[in-house]
Every structure is written in structure tokens, then in C-alpha cells.
Amino acid sequence: MDLSVQQFRSEAEQALLDLYERSVDALPGDASVADLRQSAIRTYAGLGLPHRRIEAWKYTDLRAAIAEIPPLLAESDAPVDGTAFEAAFGKAFAQLPAYRVVLVAGAVRTELSDVQGLRDAGVEFGALAQMLESPPEWLMASLDAASASGDDVLIALNTALMTGGVALRLPEGLTLQKPVHLIHLDGADTPGSVYTRNVLVAGEGASATVLESFGTLGRAGVQRNAVTTVSLAAKSAIHHIKLQREALETIHLNAWVANVGADARYDAFQVSMGAALARNQVSVRFAGKDAATDISGATLARGKQHCDTTLVVEHDVPACESRELFKLVLDDESRGVFQGKIVVARDAQKTDGKQMSQALLLSETAEFDSKPELEIYADDVVCGHGATSGQIDEDLLFYLRARGLPEAQARALLIQAFVGEAFEALDDEAIGDAFAAVSAEWLGSPAE
Amino acid sequence: MLEIKNLHAKVDGREILNGLDLTIPAGEVHAIMGPNGSGKSTLSYVLAGKDDYEVTDGSVTWKGEDLLAMEPDERAAAGVFLAFQYPMEIPGVATMTFLRSAVNAVRKARGEEEYSTPDFLRTVKEKAKDLKIDMEMLRRPLNVGFSGGEKKRNEILQMSLLEPGLCILDETDSGLDIDALRIVADGVNALRSPERCMLVITHYQRLLNHIVPDRVHVLSKGRVARSGGPELALELEKSGYADYGDEATAA
Ligand SMILES: Nc1ncnc2c1ncn2[C@@H]1O[C@H](COP(=O)(O)OP(=O)(O)OP(=O)(O)O)[C@@H](O)[C@H]1O
Ligand SMILES: [Mg+2]
Numbered sequence: 001m002d003l004s005v006q007q008f009r010s011e012a013e014q015a016l017l018d019l020y021e022r023s024v025d026a027l028p029g030d031a032s033v034a035d036l037r038q039s040a041i042r043t044y045a046g047l048g049l050p051h052r053r054i055e056a057w058k059y060t061d062l063r064a065a066i067a068e069i070p071p072l073l074a075e076s077d078a079p080v081d082g083t084a085f086e087a088a089f090g091k092a093f094a095q096l097p098a099y100r101v102v103l104v105a106g107a108v109r110t111e112l113s114d115v116q117g118l119r120d121a122g123v124e125f126g127a128l129a130q131m132l133e134s135p136p137e138w139l140m141a142s143l144d145a146a147s148a149s150g151d152d153v154l155i156a157l158n159t160a161l162m163t164g165g166v167a168l169r170l171p172e173g174l175t176l177q178k179p180v181h182l183i184h185l186d187g188a189d190t191p192g193s194v195y196t197r198n199v200l201v202a203g204e205g206a207s208a209t210v211l212e213s214f215g216t217l218g219r220a221g222v223q224r225n226a227v228t229t230v231s232l233a234a235k236s237a238i239h240h241i242k243l244q245r246e247a248l249e250t251i252h253l254n255a256w257v258a259n260v261g262a263d264a265r266y267d268a269f270q271v272s273m274g275a276a277l278a279r280n281q282v283s284v285r286f287a288g289k290d291a292a293t294d295i296s297g298a299t300l301a302r303g304k305q306h307c308d309t310t311l312v313v314e315h316d317v318p319a320c321e322s323r324e325l326f327k328l329v330l331d332d333e334s335r336g337v338f339q340g341k342i343v344v345a346r347d348a349q350k351t352d353g354k355q356m357s358q359a360l361l362l363s364e365t366a367e368f369d370s371k372p373e374l375e376i377y378a379d380d381v382v383c384g385h386g387a388t389s390g391q392i393d394e395d396l397l398f399y400l401r402a403r404g405l406p407e408a409q410a411r412a413l414l415i416q417a418f419v420g421e422a423f424e425a426l427d428d429e430a431i432g433d434a435f436a437a438v439s440a441e442w443l444g445s446p447a448e
Numbered sequence: 449m450l451e452i453k454n455l456h457a458k459v460d461g462r463e464i465l466n467g468l469d470l471t472i473p474a475g476e477v478h479a480i481m482g483p484n485g486s487g488k489s490t491l492s493y494v495l496a497g498k499d500d501y502e503v504t505d506g507s508v509t510w511k512g513e514d515l516l517a518m519e520p521d522e523r524a525a526a527g528v529f530l531a532f533q534y535p536m537e538i539p540g541v542a543t544m545t546f547l548r549s550a551v552n553a554v555r556k557a558r559g560e561e562e563y564s565t566p567d568f569l570r571t572v573k574e575k576a577k578d579l580k581i582d583m584e585m586l587r588r589p590l591n592v593g594f595s596g597g598e599k600k601r602n603e604i605l606q607m608s609l610l611e612p613g614l615c616i617l618d619e620t621d622s623g624l625d626i627d628a629l630r631i632v633a634d635g636v637n638a639l640r641s642p643e644r645c646m647l648v649i650t651h652y653q654r655l656l657n658h659i660v661p662d663r664v665h666v667l668s669k670g671r672v673a674r675s676g677g678p679e680l681a682l683e684l685e686k687s688g689y690a691d692y693g694d695e696a697t698a699a
Binding site: 394395396398399400401402403404405406407409410413414416417418420421 | 496497498499500519520521523524525529530532535536538539540541546549550551553554557589606610
């Protein structure tokens with residue numbers, strides 16, 4: 001196969017092609033899936049890994065950051081149990097009442113998962129690897145749509161190399177009473193790459209909360225590429241929530257891609273606190289009128305962590321509403337990136353789009369880069385964006401200390417208050433409490 | 449109980465306190481009056497330990513200990529409480545959470561047991577009732593959207609919860625309506641005891657009708673220009689600070 005479109009390739013870029021060549025025969029899927037993989041790897045071969053001269057990757061130079069490509073993680077026998085969940089995500093999170101689905105190296109660990117519960121509730125559910133062998137139409141449609149988006153290298157690589165994940169469809173009118181919790185827990189003794197694809201499809205009027213948590217076992221470097229596509233039919237609602245608390249050796253690449261039908265609601269919430277380098281993409285396209293999205297979350301980074309959140313909202317149709325609020329707490333030499341793009345098509349009148357990112361810098365060497373982009377082709381719209389960055393307010397700190405709070409506790413309280421505003425997007429109390437607990441743990445103060 | 453000697457303090461390189469002497473024996477209430485900008489709030493911040501205020505000379509002894517060597521939270525634990533002239537608004541921190549963290553931090557530092565949740569709630573309810581503070585208000589973020597009077601009452605609530613030995617009230621009466629003034633004064637009077645002393649900063653005799661001071665001091669140009677009994681406040685109400693004119697304008 002001729003894959004030499006790109007003129008120069010870094011070692012890692014070549015290694016990714018080699019990884020594909022070595023693995024392709026064993027990758028799951030029928031002929032149609034194989035075709036998708038083939039065209040995706042060509043896309044990648046043409047573009048290479050994104051670097052800082054690519055506008056969407058201006059602040060996150062993936063080509064420079066990735067030196068080696070570890071082999072695909074095999075399904076391991078690493079012990080995964082309640083203790084491992086608590087170690088990875090903290091007690092409150094690990095114990096959230098949910099239909100739990102545990103994925104190790106992309107494979108569903110059935111003995112740890114409540115697949116039966118999901119099916120009893122009326123959800124069509126399958127492990128992706130099996131489903132790819134004879135994909136139902138709705139699954140193929142989602143895979144095709146993701147591939148059609150073209151030049152996103154992260155997604156192209158995912159399509160080429162995906163080994164697992166889940167496919168989940170909510171039939172028309174179904175409201176799931178408990179959240180679905182997809183637990184991605186990987187790595188142990190040897191470094192490895194993990195490519196997972198989750199496909200969520202909500203039928204008309206269906207609604208559910210889907211949590212995804214990402215953690216690691218042990219400290220061996222994991223390179224994760226995880227993509228979730230969400231397709232929302234008219235009047236459906238998905239609340240999509242993520243906790244990323246991976247070991248500091250991890251490279252975490254994640255993309256959520258949502259296509260939102262009329263009168264539907266897609267809300268995304270993400271908290272990132274782990275990994276050496278994290279790239280979180282959320283892209284939402286409105287395909288039907290009167291739909292809405294709220295994308296919010298927080299980044300907590302210290303040391304030399306690099307965390308990039310890149311959002312794209314495409315208002316293709318009239319009368320949709322988008323809200324974005326991200327809070328970044330950056331300590332030491334960490335770097336936080338927020339890129340938010342709102343595109344309003346010519347026909348998308350009555351669009352209401354707002355975006356805000358706020359960084360709290362806890363050290364002088366921490367860095368916050370913010371890039372809002374509004375591309376507006378309609379005239380009757382309300383769009384706004386803002387970005388702020390600042391330090392802890394010394395007057396507030398003094399007020400708290402004058403009331404007896406030791407400095408560390410006073411700081412932690414102020415940081416939590418700063419982040420807390422983004423947490424207001426969580427209407428489920430148990431989930432809100434679980435996030436408050438993990439962020440308190442990050443701050444080193446005991447949870448209340 | 450509190451002994452301030454020859455206190456000099458600077459802000460942004462500017463000398464604001466300029467050889468201030470003041471002693472408050474246990475059980476006494478002293479009022480400080482003085483023109484705008486004479487250094488009253490500065491004194492209260494220096495006593496509470498605010499960072500930007502640099503003490504260049506003099507000493508402050510509290511219960512025999514060097515107050516100036518302590519961190520702000522250590523001073524709070526040692527019993528110093530400042531009711532702020534302008535209480536801070538902190539979005540995202542529920543007033544109740546704040547009260548509880550503060551009370552338990554101070555109790556812990558004093559070697560006392562932390563309150564259990566029901567005990568704490570009961571105590572807050574009682575004291576809030578005395579100060580006519582609605583419990584609903586305490587569920588809101590600290591001071592955010594509180595009216596001027598509500599903020600001041602919230603300060604007195606904190607004061608009574610933290611059981612300080614030195615109460616410094618910086619213009620707690622400003623912004624209070626007549627009823628609120630009486631409620632706050634009653635709250636303060638309830639805390640008067642032989643083990644406590646108080647420093648009440650005010651511009652108006654009105655407050656001192658309710659909280660009758662043992663001594664009144666006039667601050668001017670960063671030092672105590674005159675001291676006297678409660679009648680001094682009455683005199684000032686009539687004559688103003690004209691007699692301190694030079695110094696006041698110089699400050
Ligand atoms: N952070 C600061 N930087 C510069 N100057 C300051 C600062 N804080 C206070 N000052 C100055 O110090 C002087 C004393 O201020 P202070 O607030 O102590 O006065 P005050 O007696 O409390 O006045 P008021 O009656 O108006 O409350 C003022 O001239 C003020 O401008
Ligand atoms: Mg003042």
C-alpha cells in the first residue's frame with residue numbers, strides 16, 4: 001500500500017502506520033468496517049500527527065509530544081475490582097448508582113458489568129468489537145458519519161485502529177432512570193495504546209445520562225484515543241459526563257461528536273485532572289431547530305500537565321441555544337488551553353450562543369491559552385464569548401483567614417468556589433457530590 | 449489585655465499609623481472616632497494581620513503574647529475578631545459552609561472539640577434568631593447579594609459564633625437602619641464580659657448610646673490625639689473634628 005503522501009514523517013508518525021499494518025488483520029469488523037479503516041488510515045497518512053501550525057492544534061503540538069507508539073494493549077488479566085475503581089476514581093465516584101459497564105483495553109468485562117440490567121431496561125447494547133462483525137444499520141450510519149467529518153486526525157486514527165468500546169441505542173421514548181457508567185480502566189505493567197469507540201444513539205424522545213470515566217491501573221504509559229459519537233433524534237436528551245483521572249504517564253486523546261436533532265438537548269460536562277497531556281474535543285452540530293446544548297466543566301492541572309479543551313458548536317439551523325462554561329485551575333508549570341469555536345450558518349437565525357472560559361492561576365509559571373472563534377454568517381443572532389484569567393483574590397483569602405481558616409484550607413475553599421460554578425451544570429445531586437469529592441481530593445482537603 | 453505601643457505601619461510605602469498607643473484592659477469597651485482617612489481601618493487591619501500592612505515600629509501585645517508575630521488565622525484562634533467595614537462577598541461558598549469551616553477551624557486550633565452537625569445547626573439557629581437573620585439567607589453564597597445591613601448582621605453572627613476575646617468593630621453601625629442598629633448593639637452587648645475587651649470604631653454617637661464605652665479615643669494622623677470618657681463622643685458630635693483640623697487634613 002502506498003501511504004507516502006506526507007513528505008516527512010516523524011518516527012512516531014511512521015510507527016503509527018506500522019502499528020496499523022501489523023494489527024489490521026486482527027482488528028474486528030466486517031468488510032465494510034475494513035473499508036472505513038482503510039480510508040481512515042489514508043486520511044491519517046496524508047495529514048500526519050497534528051502540530052502547532054495546524055490552527056486547531058495551535059497550543060497542543062501532538063507531533064512533538066508523542067515520541068513513541070506503544071503496541072495495542074491486549075486484553076489483560078490485570079485485577080479490576082471495586083478496590084481498583086476506588087483507587088482510580090475515588091470512593092464517591094466508584095459507588096455512584098448506575099448501570100456500570102467496565103471496559104479494559106476496550107473489551108467489556110461482563111462479570112463486572114450490568115449488561116443485563118441495561119437490556120432489561122430496554123436498551124439495545126453490545127460490545128463494539130462483536131457488533132462490528134455484522135454492524136446493524138444504525139451503528140454503520142454512526143461510523144460513516146464520523147468518518148465523513150474528514151480531516152480530524154484524532155478521529156481518523158480512532159476509526160483505523162478501534163478495537164473496542166460499546167454501542168448503545170435507546171429506543172424511541174425510553175427514559176433511563178439510572179445513569180449508564182462506562183468505566184475505561186487500562187494499563188498495568190507495560191505501556192500500550194488503547195483505541196475505543198463508543199456509539200450512542202438516542203431515539204425520538206429518549207433520554208439518559210451517560211457517564212464516562214477514564215482511569216489507569218499502574219503507572220505504565222497508556223496512550224489513549226477514545227471517541228464517542230452521539231446521535232440524538234428529535235426531542236431526545238443526553239447528559240454526557242466525563243471524569244478523567246489517569247496516571248501522569250498517560251496521553252489522553254478524546255473526542256465527543258454529537259449530532260443534535262430538533263427540540264433535543266445534548267449536555268456535556270467534563271472534569272480533567274489526570275494525564276501528562278490531555279486533549280478533550282467536544283463538537284456539537286445542530287441538525288434540527290430549537291435544540292440546545294450546554295458544555296461545561298473544569299480542568300485541574302499541576303506539575304507539567306498539559307490539558308487542552310477544544311469545543312466546536314455548529315449552528316446549522318435556526319433557533320438553537322449553546323452555552324459553554326469552563327473553569328481551569330492551573331498550578332506549577334501546567335498549561336491549560338481552551339479553544340471554543342461557534343459557527344453560525346447563514347440560515348441559523350435566532351441563534352443564541354454564549355461561551356466563557358476562566359482560569360485561576362496558582363503559580364506564576366502556569367499558563368493559560370484561550371482562543372475563542374466566532375464565525376457568524378447569520379444576522380439575527382445573540383452570540384458572546386469571554387475569557388478571564390487571574391490569581392486568588394488576596395482580600396478574600398485574608399477574610400477567610402481572619403475567620404480562623406488556615407491558609408491552605410482558605411485557598412482550597414476559594415478554589416472550590418471558583419470551580420463550583422461550572423459544577424452547577426450538574427443537576428444530579430449524587431453526581432455533583434462525587435465531582436465535589438474528587439476535586440476536593442485534588443485540592444488536598446478532606447471532602448465534607 | 450490589649451497593649452499597643454508606639455505603633456507605626458505603612459501601606460504601599462506610605463506611613464499611615466504614626467506612633468499609636470492604646471491599652472484596653474479586660475472587660476472594657478473602647479471607642480475610636482476620628483476623621484476619614486485618619487487610620488482607623490488601618491489599625492483594625494494591622495491588628496487582624498493583613499499582609500499589605502507593614503509594621504515598621506512598635507509592638508502589640510495580646511494577653512501577654514506578641515500579636516504581630518502571629519498569622520491571621522492564629523490571631524483568630526487566639527481570640528481576635530474583626531467585624532469588617534466592608535465584608536467580602538465570596539460567590540460559590542455557601543454562608544453555612546463558611547461558618548462551619550470557620551467555627552471548627554477555630555475550635556480545633558483552641559484544642560476544643562469540633563461541633564457535630566446537629567449541635568452546630570442548633571447553635572447557629574439560636575444566634576441567628578437573636579440577630580433576626582433568616583436561615584434561608586445563610587444558605588446563599590457568603591454575603592453575595594446581601595444588603596448592607598444583612599452583611600453587618602452576618603459579621604456579628606460570626607463574632608458570636610467564634611467567641612473572641614478581642615472584638616474589633618469597624619463602622620458596624622454604618623448602613624444600619626434604626627431597628628437593625630438596636631439588634632446589632634444588643635448582640636454586641638450580649639458579648640460584653642469581664643474576659644473580653646472591645647474596640648468599637650464609629651463616626652456616630654448614636655451607636656455609643658447603645659454600646660456605652662468605657663473610654664473614647666480620637667484618632668488623627670495615625671495616632672491617638674485625645675482620650676476621654678463617654679462624654680468625649682458627645683462633645684465631638686457637637687464640635688466635629690475642627691480642633692484636629694491640621695492633623696486631619698494632613699492625614
Ligand atoms: N492599600 C492602600 N494603599 C494606599 N493607601 C491606603 C491603603 N489603605 C489605606 N490607605 C490610606 O490610608 C489612609 C487611612 O485609611 P483608613 O482606611 O485606615 O482610614 P479610616 O480612618 O478608616 O477612614 P474612614 O473613616 O473613611 O473609614 C487613607 O488616606 C487611605 O487612603
Ligand atoms: Mg475605615
